[in-house]
Amino acid sequence: MRNILTQIFDPKSDMKNLILISFGSIVSLFGSFVFSFAISLYVLTMTGSAFSFATNLLLSIIPTILLGPVAGVMTDRLNRKFILVFSDVLSGALLLVLYIISLYELHLYSIYVMTFLLNVIGTFASVSIESSKPNIVDEKNLIKINAITRMTFSLSYTLGPIIGGMAFAFVDIQTFILINAISFFIASISECFINFRFNEKNSHQKEKHHFLLELKEGFSYIFSQKKIRGIIVLSILVNFFITLSSTIPVPYIITNVLKLPSLSFGIIEAAFPLGMLIGSIFIGKFISMINVHKFLILMTMIISSLTILISGPLLFNQTYHLIFYTIFYCLLNVGFGISSSFVDIPIITMIQRMVPDQLRGRVISTGLTIVKAIVPIAMILSGSLLTILSPFWLPLIGGLTLLSISIYMYFTKEIRAISLRDATHKAETS
Numbered sequence: 339m340r341n342i343l344t345q346i347f348d349p350k351s352d353m354k355n356l357i358l359i360s361f362g363s364i365v366s367l368f369g370s371f372v373f374s375f376a377i378s379l380y381v382l383t384m385t386g387s388a389f390s391f392a393t394n395l396l397l398s399i400i401p402t403i404l405l406g407p408v409a410g411v412m413t414d415r416l417n418r419k420f421i422l423v424f425s426d427v428l429s430g431a432l433l434l435v436l437y438i439i440s441l442y443e444l445h446l447y448s449i450y451v452m453t454f455l456l457n458v459i460g461t462f463a464s465v466s467i468e469s470s471k472p473n474i475v476d477e478k479n480l481i482k483i484n485a486i487t488r489m490t491f492s493l494s495y496t497l498g499p500i501i502g503g504m505a506f507a508f509v510d511i512q513t514f515i516l517i518n519a520i521s522f523f524i525a526s527i528s529e530c531f532i533n534f535r536f537n538e539k540n541s542h543q544k545e546k547h548h549f550l551l552e553l554k555e556g557f558s559y560i561f562s563q564k565k566i567r568g569i570i571v572l573s574i575l576v577n578f579f580i581t582l583s584s585t586i587p588v589p590y591i592i593t594n595v596l597k598l599p600s601l602s603f604g605i606i607e608a609a610f611p612l613g614m615l616i617g618s619i620f621i622g623k624f625i626s627m628i629n630v631h632k633f634l635i636l637m638t639m640i641i642s643s644l645t646i647l648i649s650g651p652l653l654f655n656q657t658y659h660l661i662f663y664t665i666f667y668c669l670l671n672v673g674f675g676i677s678s679s680f681v682d683i684p685i686i687t688m689i690q691r692m693v694p695d696q697l698r699g700r701v702i703s704t705g706l707t708i709v710k711a712i713v714p715i716a717m718i719l720s721g722s723l724l725t726i727l728s729p730f731w732l733p734l735i736g737g738l739t740l741l742s743i744s745i746y747m748y749f750t751k752e753i754r755a756i757s758l759r760d761a762t763h764k765a766e767t768s
Contacts, residue, residue: 355474358532359467360486366426366525367494377449380511397450401457403711409465410703411552414696418466419534423526425463429456430522437515444511465706469699472690473537481687485618488679492615556700559693560708566692566701569685573709575743576638576681581716583645583736584674591729592667595652602664609668613675621683634681638744641677644670645737649730 413421436444436452475483560566592598592606647670651663686702693701723732 355532355536356479356483356486358528359471359474359483360490362426362525362528362532363487363490364494365521365528367490377453377511377514380444381446381449397454397457401454401461403707403714405458405461406465406703406707406710407553407556407700409462410469410556410700412462413466413469413699413703414552417534418470418699419529419532421466422463422470423529425459425466426522426526426529429459429463430519430526432456432459433515433519433522437512437519440512440515465699465703468686468690468702470534472698473534473695474532476537477691480690481621481683484683484687484690485621485679488618488683489615492611492618492675492679552700555697556704559697559701560704563692566689566705569688570705570708572634572638572747573681573685573705574712575740576641577709578712578716579645579736579740580641580674581713582720583733583740584648586717586720587724587729587732588648588667588671590724591648591652592663595729596660596663598660598663602660605664606667606671609671610675610678613672613677614679615675616672617676617679618683621679632748634684635744635748637677637680638747639741641674641681642737642741642744644673644677645733645740648733648737652728652730653734 432452432455436448439445439448471483472480560570588606589603592603598606648667651666689702689705690698720732
């Protein structure tokens with residue numbers, strides 16, 4: 339305990355930053371997940387419409403896709419600490435406004451507008467913190483802070499809906515809104531004490547050009563750097579095929595084909611963030627000792643194999659007990675969660691290390707936008723194919739395709755060049 343306190347007050351130690359950023363993430367993320375689940379239940383209860391629920395969900399995704407690159411330019415232009423703190427303060431203030439509105443009458447359109455605005459602000463805050471992490475902690479602790487962030491997300495993703503669902507029956511929606519507003523204010527206070535220049539090796543003057551030119555630089559940098567381009571391509575492929583062959587088909591198979599009860603479905607869904615949590619805990623233990631190129635390809639092969647296994651119970655014309663199906667798909671989802679952490683954390687860590695500070699916001703935001711933009715396309719394609727194909731075909735074909743691509747990519751120079759140990763703040767042009 340004394341050693342930890344010594345490190346906290348030691349100006350040469352990044353322990354204080356690690357604790358503060360972890361605390362801020364826990365408070366804001368947990369509050370957001372509880373609130374999001376509660377507000378979704380409220381929309382369904384108030385309207386009884388799945389379309390209204392889907393609209394609210396869509397409004398939470400659109401800002402990230404449309405405004406990601408814009409947020410990247412702004413975080414590279416302005417003070418990232420100011421953006422992060424101001425974003426959380428503004429989010430808290432908006433929720434206070436929504437709280438006051440809810441005391442009189444909470445209209446559906448008020449929820450839509452607030453959902454959209456909060457996610458616009460959240461996009462700026464997320465890009466700001468991701469691009470600042472290499473300056474906040476020692477380079478050796480970069481993968482640790484990324485793992486902590488993923489663990490926080492996993493816990494919030496798992497416990498947020500559980501607590502939100504339990505409390506929704508006893509606490510009114512106004513209280514949920516107020517609690518989330520307070521959580522943003524608390525997070526902003528902790529962020530004020532983070533040293534955003536702790537590991538700033540070279541203080542580059544951020545040259546300001548025309549906004550559209552700076553926006554273009556994010557895309558240009560990605561396509562000019564073979565290593566980063568290879569990482570982005572790998573991320574796109576993994577996200578596309580998981581969404582196409584797992585994200586949509588698995589709930590369909592569980593509810594429409596196997597007709598498992600809602601309790602089983604809830605347990606299976608909770609297994610994925612549990613897997614992410616396990617992966618986040620163990621990734622930092624050995625990542626520095628392995629060849630990241632081989633590791634990422636191995637994880638992609640494991641993901642493709644798990645995807646193929648989704649169709650297993652449907653290929654054999656056998657009927658099993660619901661406990662078997664529940665355990666089987668739980669284990670698959672835990673595997674997906676672990677593999678997801680084992681892929682995502684090294685990838686974001688490499689990008690943070692390889693990209694120069696003055697470009698990091700644009701490159702990270704542009705890369706995330708490209709990867710996330712592929713998800714709705716995969717969802718639409720998956721839903722369309724499920725109407726004309728037997729449900730076991732998508733996991734089988736998607737998994738085999740991803741497996742074939744991952745084997746091919748093993749021999750691709752852009753992927754073979756990836757190395758976490760040798761990554762520097764500036765990617766090489768091969």
